[in-house]
Amino acid sequence: MERKRGQQTVFFKNKPIIIGHYSLVGPKEGKGPLRDYFSKIEEDDLFGQKTYEKAERTMIEQSLRGAVENAGIKFGDVRLFLSGDLLNQIISSSYAARSFDIPYVGVFGACSTMAESLALGACLVDGGHFDTVACATSSHFSTAERQFRFPLELGNQRPPTSQWTVTGSGSTILSCKGHGPRITCATFGKVTDYGINDVNNMGAAMAPAAMNTLIAHFKDTKTKPEDYDLILSGDLGKLGSEILIDLMEDHGYKLGLNYKDCGQMIFKRNQNVLMGGSGCGCSATVLNSIILDKIIKGEYKKVLFMATGALLSTTSSQQGESIPGIAHAIVIEGEDNE
Amino acid sequence: MQDKVRNERYNNYVEAKIAKTHAWPSLFNSFWVGGLICTIGQLFNDVLLLSFPNMSTQSAWAFTLIFLIFMASFLTGLGIFDKIGAFAGAGTIVPITGFSNSITSPALEFKNEGIIFGMCAKMFIIAGPVIVSGTVASMVVGLIYLFI
Numbered sequence: 001m002e003r004k005r006g007q008q009t010v011f012f013k014n015k016p017i018i019i020g021h022y023s024l025v026g027p028k029e030g031k032g033p034l035r036d037y038f039s040k041i042e043e044d045d046l047f048g049q050k051t052y053e054k055a056e057r058t059m060i061e062q063s064l065r066g067a068v069e070n071a072g073i074k075f076g077d078v079r080l081f082l083s084g085d086l087l088n089q090i091i092s093s094s095y096a097a098r099s100f101d102i103p104y105v106g107v108f109g110a111c112s113t114m115a116e117s118l119a120l121g122a123c124l125v126d127g128g129h130f131d132t133v134a135c136a137t138s139s140h141f142s143t144a145e146r147q148f149r150f151p152l153e154l155g156n157q158r159p160p161t162s163q164w165t166v167t168g169s170g171s172t173i174l175s176c177k178g179h180g181p182r183i184t185c186a187t188f189g190k191v192t193d194y195g196i197n198d199v200n201n202m203g204a205a206m207a208p209a210a211m212n213t214l215i216a217h218f219k220d221t222k223t224k225p226e227d228y229d230l231i232l233s234g235d236l237g238k239l240g241s242e243i244l245i246d247l248m249e250d251h252g253y254k255l256g257l258n259y260k261d262c263g264q265m266i267f268k269r270n271q272n273v274l275m276g277g278s279g280c281g282c283s284a285t286v287l288n289s290i291i292l293d294k295i296i297k298g299e300y301k302k303v304l305f306m307a308t309g310a311l312l313s314t315t316s317s318q319q320g321e322s323i324p325g326i327a328h329a330i331v332i333e334g335e336d337n338e
Numbered sequence: 339m340q341d342k343v344r345n346e347r348y349n350n351y352v353e354a355k356i357a358k359t360h361a362w363p364s365l366f367n368s369f370w371v372g373g374l375i376c377t378i379g380q381l382f383n384d385v386l387l388l389s390f391p392n393m394s395t396q397s398a399w400a401f402t403l404i405f406l407i408f409m410a411s412f413l414t415g416l417g418i419f420d421k422i423g424a425f426a427g428a429g430t431i432v433p434i435t436g437f438s439n440s441i442t443s444p445a446l447e448f449k450n451e452g453i454i455f456g457m458c459a460k461m462f463i464i465a466g467p468v469i470v471s472g473t474v475a476s477m478v479v480g481l482i483y484l485f486i
Contacts, residue, residue, distance in 0.1 A: 051450045151447035153414045154464065155423015155430050155439050160359050195345030196352065204352040243355060322345075 006220025008187050008213075015182040016125040016174040018332070019132075020071025023288040024063040025281070026141070026167030032267045037289035038168075039066055045142065045167055052142035053087065059169035059281075060085070060096035060138045067134065067171035067288075071178070078102050078173070079130040082121050084113040085138050085280055086165075087147060088313075092138055102134075110309030111206075111235050112189075113137040114170060114284040115328040118305075119186035121174045122330065131176050138169035139279030148199070148314060159200040163237045163278035166266060170284030172292075179335060181295045185221060186330045189213035191311065193324040199317045203240020203263075203275055206308040209325030210236060211247040213306060217329050218253060225255050229300040232291060234283035234307030234327075235263040237275035262286035262307075283307040295334050303332045368429030371422065375433045379406050403434060410435035414442040440464040 004011040022039045030041030040062070047055040047062075060083065068075050081100055083093035084107040097104035109116035117135035124130045144165040145152055174183070192209035210233055218224060225231060225248075236244055241261040248255050262283045263276035287305055294300045306329035317323070383402040387393060410430075413419040419439050423430045430436050441461055448460040462469065 146447055150464070151443035153417060153420045153439070153443035153446055155414075155420045155426075155436065155443075157364075157424055157427045161356055193345075194348040195341075196349065201352070201356075204355075208348070239355065243352065246351075246355075 006187070006216075008189070008216040009185055009220035010119075010123060010126075010188070011185045012122060012126040012183060014126050014128065014176060015184050015333075016122040016133075016176065017178050017182055017335075018172055018180045018292065019073070019175045019178040020067045020069075020173035020180075021171065021288040021292045022063045022066030022070050023170045023285040024059055024066065024168060025285050028141070028164075028271065029166055029168055029266060029277075029285065032271065034266055034286065034290055037293060038285065039063075039070070039289065045140075052140055052146070053091065056085065056087070056092040056138055056140040056143050056169075057096045059140070059167075060092055060136055060171075061099060063138070063169040063171040063288075064096070064100070064134055064136050067136070067173050071173040071175070073132065073173070073175075075100075075102075078132050078134045080105065080121075080124065080133045081136070082107055082117040082133060083136040084108045084117060086110060086144055092140075092143075093136070109307075109326055109328065110311055111139075111202075111278060111280050111282065112307040112309030112326050112328050113280045114172075114287060115234065115305060115307035115330055116309075118172060118174070118183065119188060119328050119330050121172075122183040122186055125174050125176050128176070133174045134171060135174065136169065136171040137280040137284045139165055139167070139281035141165045141167045141279075144279060158274060160274055161198070161201040161203070161239055163202060163235065163263060163275045164267065164271075164273035165279035166235075166277045166282040166285065168281035168285035170281065170286075170288035172288060181292060181332050181334055184331045184333050187213055187217040187220065187306075187328065189216070189327040189329070191324045191326050193322055195322045197317075197320065197322050199312065199323065201239070202235075202278060202310045202323070203237040204243055205310050205312075205323035206325035206327065207236055207240045207243040207247060210240075210244050210306060210308045210327040211251070213327035213329050214244075214248060215251055215253070217304070217306075221331075225253055225258065228258060228302050228304045228331075230291070230303045231255060231259045232283075232287070232303060232305050233259075233261045233263075234309075235276070235278040236261050236308055237263045237278065239275050240308075265290075292332075295332055298334055298336070301334045305330050305332060364427055367425060368427045370429070371426035372429035372432060375406070375430065375435055379433075382406075406434050407438040410438035411442040414439045415446065437465060437468065440468075 196205040
């Protein structure tokens with residue numbers, strides 16, 4: 001049977017089912033507004049390890065094991081592990097995969113990795129290539145600061161447009177059988193660069209990519225923003241979200257009250273995070289806590305989850321290059337929304 | 339070409355969209371914290387001269403500098419200095435305390451990459467440019483001094 005296809009959107013025939021999810025966060029996130037929704041809050045941001053890099057690996061290990069347990073399956077039932085993170089050569093994911101003894105594919109989409117791995121995982125499950133796929137990602141404030149910015153103890157001031165990298169890891173288990181929310185389609189985004197150079201303004205750098213993906217999604221699926229209970233962006237932050245709303249309006253789409261941004265949901269205003277949260281872990285932990293919980297409870301029936309990423313490296317930014325952005329989106333529908 | 343126009347327009351739009359911050363509160367905080375650091379230094383200097391009447395002013399200055407450098411480094415290690423710096427901005431960066439913090443913080447950060455190529459090499463990633471420009475400037479001034 002011919003599959004329905006869009007320009008950038010894949011429609012799933014055997015809709016992959018989200019059978020398990022898990023979110024693990026650090027102490028600062030644990031004091032935020034979503035604290036009651038996270039699966040686990042760890043008070044020690046070193047997670048009992050000697051370095052923050054090792055701590056980030058431990059987070060992925062723990063969140064994946066938690067998700068497998070949440071799914072009620074055996075660890076050996078997972079046929080493929082798709083994961084990525086922000087560190088050079090995605091070491092957190094690859095080193096965590098060392099202890100799993102399951103086939104592993106490392107993916108990189110910067111902060112869009114959760115949506116990217118879920119979209120790819122859904123394709124593989126839908127195509128019948130794997131029965132059960134695990135998708136995960138993580139970020140850690142202290143490893144990201146070390147790689148992209150300044151030493152932790154440096155007494156500098158943060159620019160007002162900057163965001164705060166979330167310490168957290170989220171994992172989702174997709175399967176061809178079982179009960180739970182379903183992924184119905186996925187839109188893969190194009191790399192979009194509107195010439196923003198400021199590494200302290202990721203929201204503005206990623207918003208055009210988010211706009212492109214959203215427009216492509218609405219055109220391919222012949223839907224409007226009102227057709228979704230929730231449109232969720234990953235980590236555009238306050239400024240980036242406002243820009244996205246403006247850009248969408250220029251193209252005739254009105255994002256209303258059903259539009260939210262994970263970066264603005266995860267922290268309180270008074271937590272000194274300026275524009276909000278960022279990092280792979282931001283969208284991953286928000287999706288794998290409050291959002292999936294509410295879809296399972298039936299509070300949301302149809303959610304468009306779009307995570308955005310800034311595809312820069314420290315070398316490219318030091319050489320004065322602008323910041324390319326990317327955004328991938330998936331649609332998650334409640335189980336009885338058939 | 340079209341992209342260039344689009345990017346320029348977008349950058350201008352973003353620039354206008356960024357909420358303007360007011361300089362006065364930051365200036366006020368950096369002024370009084372910076373002033374306080376200098377006052378502490380002066381106080382230490384005066385107490386030193388009073389306690390040791392035989393000490394030369396030059397030696398007292400040196401001890402005061404050592405004291406300020408040590409305190410900044412110590413507070414960095416305790417994880418307090420970055421909070422003061424985030425509050426006071428240039429108030430802590432301009433005095434010698436900022437220089438001390440900019441060397442101690444990378445030393446702490448990179449010590450887990452080894453003593454030699456981690457701590458020792460990366461200790462200067464922030465202070466390095468300051469040292470280089472200071473050295474070059476003193477060479478230029480020295481040359482001028484030689485010929486006048």
